[in-house]
Amino acid sequence: MATKAANPLASDVEFSLDGPLAAYWLATVRVLTGWWFFHSGVTKLLQDGLAYSYGPMYLKGMEGTALGPIPVLMGEHLAWLIEPGVPVFETLIGLAIMAGALTRLAAVGGAFFMTLFWVGNAEFGHGLVNGDLMGLLLFVTMGALAAGRYFGLDAVLERTKLVKRHPKLRYIMG
Amino acid sequence: MQDITIDKALIGLSSALILTGVVVLGLVETLAGQPYGAAPMTNEAGEILATPLVDPNIRTLLVILGVAVLGLRALVRMAQPVERDTSKPTGATAD
Numbered sequence: 001m002a003t004k005a006a007n008p009l010a011s012d013v014e015f016s017l018d019g020p021l022a023a024y025w026l027a028t029v030r031v032l033t034g035w036w037f038f039h040s041g042v043t044k045l046l047q048d049g050l051a052y053s054y055g056p057m058y059l060k061g062m063e064g065t066a067l068g069p070i071p072v073l074m075g076e077h078l079a080w081l082i083e084p085g086v087p088v089f090e091t092l093i094g095l096a097i098m099a100g101a102l103t104r105l106a107a108v109g110g111a112f113f114m115t116l117f118w119v120g121n122a123e124f125g126h127g128l129v130n131g132d133l134m135g136l137l138l139f140v141t142m143g144a145l146a147a148g149r150y151f152g153l154d155a156v157l158e159r160t161k162l163v164k165r166h167p168k169l170r171y172i173m174g
Numbered sequence: 175m176q177d178i179t180i181d182k183a184l185i186g187l188s189s190a191l192i193l194t195g196v197v198v199l200g201l202v203e204t205l206a207g208q209p210y211g212a213a214p215m216t217n218e219a220g221e222i223l224a225t226p227l228v229d230p231n232i233r234t235l236l237v238i239l240g241v242a243v244l245g246l247r248a249l250v251r252m253a254q255p256v257e258r259d260t261s262k263p264t265g266a267t268a269d
Contacts, residue, residue, distance in 0.1 A: 066235035108245070115238060124212035124230050127203075128196050128237070140241060167256045171248065 100152015
């Protein structure tokens, strides 16, 4: 009864993450999302090493977007970070999401990347909803649903003494 | 109580911003006629024949703000003290 009072939409079709299908599917989507970013990052590392010069160039070309001068300024002044950062962070975000470790922290990073790609690529010929926005939504979903707790390492990490002593760490896990 | 209200308000604001940017303004764009997407319509020579009614920058900004509000909500929650689990273990033996 208490559940129904809190959620008037609760019914037989309520989405429940303790159900086997939802948990398995969430874990599957999480690993696919992670692989997508890991592959993107690691292939850049194999091809360009830590000198991914296209990154700053791409940001410098993002003039007149909803993000204002931020990406252009990043491209002009943070090239030292972006050139190694794009492949390294994509790889690390992908690994973390796949393993389900520090999932929310990684999801924030992935959402940041995808926001830049969505706005920068601006492939809006068929509307705003495109693959880049879907990628952004995937990362937000991973964070919102704490996807790392389902067959991910965060389920184990959250039980460690360190996390129990510092429970706020759970905000970047799950 | 106030924390719960703020929490719900931030979640609602986030959803409203994202749905307005994508769905509501997308519907407006569709009803306004070509281009139905959010990019200018061009001919083969690249000349612009028609531009979107709503600037895509405004729509993308609404979505970005919606995601940013979710981030703000996360920061608000992180700033709040963590509730300790004070529940007593069940199944304790009678003494």
